[in-house]
Amino acid sequence: MNELETTVRTNDAAKQISISPKATGLGSSINGGELLLLSLATCFCNDIYREAAKRSITVHDVDVIVTADFGAEGEPGSNFKYTTKIKADATPEEIQSLIEDTDKVAEIHNTLRKGIDITIGE
Numbered sequence: 023m024n025e026l027e028t029t030v031r032t033n034d035a036a037k038q039i040s041i042s043p044k045a046t047g048l049g050s051s052i053n054g055g056e057l058l059l060l061s062l063a064t065c066f067c068n069d070i071y072r073e074a075a076k077r078s079i080t081v082h083d084v085d086v087i088v089t090a091d092f093g094a095e096g097e098p099g100s101n102f103k104y105t106t107k108i109k110a111d112a113t114p115e116e117i118q119s120l121i122e123d124t125d126k127v128a129e130i131h132n133t134l135r136k137g138i139d140i141t142i143g144e
Contacts, residue, residue, distance in 0.1 A: 026050055055099060059088040062104060065130035070108060073124045079116065083109040102134070 028039045042051040063086040074081045088104040108117050125131065 055090065055092045058099070059090060061130050062086075062088045062102070062128075062134075065128050066104065066106065066124065069124045069128045070106075070120065073127065074110060074112075074120055077112075077116070077120065079120060080111040081108060082111075083107075 026041050026043050028041050030037050030039060043049070044051050066086050067084045070084050071081055085107040086104055087106075088102070090099045090103070091101040092099045106121060108121065110117055110120070112120070
């Protein structure tokens with residue numbers, strides 16, 4: 023039987039994430055590229071709320087769309103872009119400033135922008 027069990031752990035806090043298996047064969051119905059884009063969207067969304075709170079801005083809705091191009095097997099992704107729409111109790115200028123400043127401090131974005139070495143452990 024094709025079952026998936028996904029747990030994300032940070033220190034002592036474990037969270038279960040439900041990901042459906044592939045309809046046929048083994049593995050996840052969501053690929054790593056999709057999860058990477060979800061990671062970027064999630065990071066930006068969470069950081070918008072964090073940075074808005076620092077400015078005493080109440081955010082009602084955050085919509086983030088992340089896109090990228092993925093080529094053949096083994097090729098890295100490229101052309102990573104995201105757009106966002108935010109509804110908040112703030113002026114359009116304040117919201118734009120919040121977006122731009124959050125983009126500068128979003129940790130996952132900055133990790134990828136810097137480039138990282140990934141090694142396989144023992």
